[in-house]
Amino acid sequence: MDGRLAIEGGQPVRTAPFPSWPVWDEREEKLLLEVLHSGKWGMLNGEQVAAFETRFAQFQGASYALCVTNGTSALEIALRALGVGPGDELITSPYSFVATPSAAFLTGARPVFADIDPETYLLDPVKVEAAISERTKAVIPVHVAGCPADMDGIMDVARRYNLYVIEDACQAWGAAWKGTPVGTIGDLGCFSFQASKNINAGEGGAIVTNNPELEDRCWSLHNVGRIRTGDWYQHEVLGWNHRMTEWQGAILLAQLERLPEHMERRSDNAAYLTARLNEVHGITPARVDDRVTRHAWHLYMTTYDADAFGGKPLQAFLEMLRGEGIPCSPGYGPLHHAPSVRRAWAEQEGKIAAWDMTTADLPQWPPCPVAEDLCTRTIWFKQSMLLGAHKDMDDIVNAILKIQKAVT
Numbered sequence: 001m002d003g004r005l006a007i008e009g010g011q012p013v014r015t016a017p018f019p020s021w022p023v024w025d026e027r028e029e030k031l032l033l034e035v036l037h038s039g040k041w042g043m044l045n046g047e048q049v050a051a052f053e054t055r056f057a058q059f060q061g062a063s064y065a066l067c068v069t070n071g072t073s074a075l076e077i078a079l080r081a082l083g084v085g086p087g088d089e090l091i092t093s094p095y096s097f098v099a100t101p102s103a104a105f106l107t108g109a110r111p112v113f114a115d116i117d118p119e120t121y122l123l124d125p126v127k128v129e130a131a132i133s134e135r136t137k138a139v140i141p142v143h144v145a146g147c148p149a150d151m152d153g154i155m156d157v158a159r160r161y162n163l164y165v166i167e168d169a170c171q172a173w174g175a176a177w178k179g180t181p182v183g184t185i186g187d188l189g190c191f192s193f194q195a196s197k198n199i200n201a202g203e204g205g206a207i208v209t210n211n212p213e214l215e216d217r218c219w220s221l222h223n224v225g226r227i228r229t230g231d232w233y234q235h236e237v238l239g240w241n242h243r244m245t246e247w248q249g250a251i252l253l254a255q256l257e258r259l260p261e262h263m264e265r266r267s268d269n270a271a272y273l274t275a276r277l278n279e280v281h282g283i284t285p286a287r288v289d290d291r292v293t294r295h296a297w298h299l300y301m302t303t304y305d306a307d308a309f310g311g312k313p314l315q316a317f318l319e320m321l322r323g324e325g326i327p328c329s330p331g332y333g334p335l336h337h338a339p340s341v342r343r344a345w346a347e348q349e350g351k352i353a354a355w356d357m358t359t360a361d362l363p364q365w366p367p368c369p370v371a372e373d374l375c376t377r378t379i380w381f382k383q384s385m386l387l388g389a390h391k392d393m394d395d396i397v398n399a400i401l402k403i404q405k406a407v408t
C-alpha cells in the first residue's frame with residue numbers, strides 16, 4: 001500500500017462491505033408465514049404482538065410492555081398518559097433524534113433543552129435542574145447510542161422537584177444502569193423498532209412500565225380511546241389507532257431471540273475498538289460511565305479533533321474515511337437549532353402560520369454550548385459495523401491512522 005489516500009487515487013484500506021442490516025433467517029420466515037396462514041393479521045385477534053409484549057417486558061425487567069406503531073407515538077402516548085399537555089414544559093436533550101421534542105410538541109407541551117455532558121453526550125442532571133421552572137412537568141432523558149444517561153442524577157432531580165421521568169430508550173434495548181434495564185427506572189420507557197434499530201420490524205415501538213394504571217392508560221390511548229372492560233364502540237378518551245400489526249409482532253419475536261447474541265458481539269467489538277482508538281491522537285470515544293452495566297451500542301460515537309489531522313474540517317475527514325471504505329457520518333445537529341423545532345415553538349405561540357415562516361422569522365432557543373460544539377466534531381459508526389470481527393475494527397483504526405499520516 002502506497003499510503004496515498006483513496007480519494008486521491010490510492011488503494012482503499014478496505015473494499016469489502018461491513019455486515020449488512022437487517023439480519024434475518026428462517027425464524028422470521030416461519031413466524032411471518034404463521035401469521036399469513038392464521039388469517040389473524042391485526043393484534044386485536046392475533047397472538048404474536050401479545051407474545052412479543054410478554055417477552056419484551058421480561059427482557060427489559062418490566063411488569064408491562066405495550067407495542068405501538070413507532071417510537072414517536074410511544075413517546076407521545078407516554079406523555080399523554082401522564083397528563084402532560086398545553087402549558088407544561090418537558091426538559092430534554094438537544095442531542096437526540098427530532099422525535100423527542102416532536103412528541104412533546106404533539107401533546108401541546110413545550111420541550112426545554114438542557115445541555116449535555118461533554119464526554120458522554122448525555123443529558124446533564126445539573127443542567128436539568130437549572131432548567132426547571134414552575135411549568136416543568138417531566139424530564140425526558142435520552143439514552144443516545146444505546147448508552148444509559150445518568151439515571152442516578154436525573155432521578156434525584158426528578159424526586160426533589162416532583163417531576164415525571166420518561167426514558168427515551170428508542171436506541172437502548174437491553175441497556176442497563178447499575179444492573180437495572182432502562183425503561184423502568186423512570187415512570188415510562190419508550191423504544192423504537194424502526195428499520196435501522198438493533199431489533200427491527202421496519203417500523204414499530206413499545207412502552208414499558210411497572211405501573212399498571214399507566215399501562216392501562218397507554219393501552220386506551222393506543223387503541224382509539226377504548227377501555228379494556230368496555231364495549232367495542234365505547235371510547236372514553238381521545239385516542240388514536242397506534243396498534244402494531246401481527247407481522248411486526250412476528251418479526252420482533254425472532255429479532256428479540258437473536259438480540260442477546262448480537263449484544264455480546266457488539267459489546268466485544270466496541271470494547272476492542274475503544275482500546276485501539278484510545279491510542280489514536282485526536283480521536284476520543286464517547287465516555288461510558290462506570291455505572292452503565294450494559295450498553296446497547298446502537299451507535300459508536302467518537303469526537304474528532306481537527307488539530308490532530310492537519311486542521312482538516314470534519315466533513316473533509318469523513319469523505320476521506322468513506323473513501324477508505326469506512327462508512328461514517330457526523331450524526332445529529334443540535335435540536336434547538338432545527339427549523340422544525342423552532343417552527344413548532346413559533347406556531348405554539350400562535351405567532352405566524354408555520355408554513356409561511358422563513359428561518360429568519362423563527363425564534364431562537366437559548367444556547368446549549370456543549371451540544372453545539374460536539375455536533376461540529378462527532379463521528380458515528382452504525383451498529384451493524386459492530387457485528388463484524390476484530391479485523392473490521394482494525395480496518396476502521398488503520399484507515400484513521402492512514403489519513404492522519406497523510407494530512408499531518
Ligand SMILES: Cc1ncc(COP(=O)(O)O)c(C=O)c1O
Binds near residue numbers: 096142144192193204
Ligand atoms: C432517540 C430516539 N427517539 C425517538 C425515536 C423515534 O422512533 P421512531 O422512528 O420509531 O418513531 C428514535 C428513532 O429514530 C430515536 O432514535
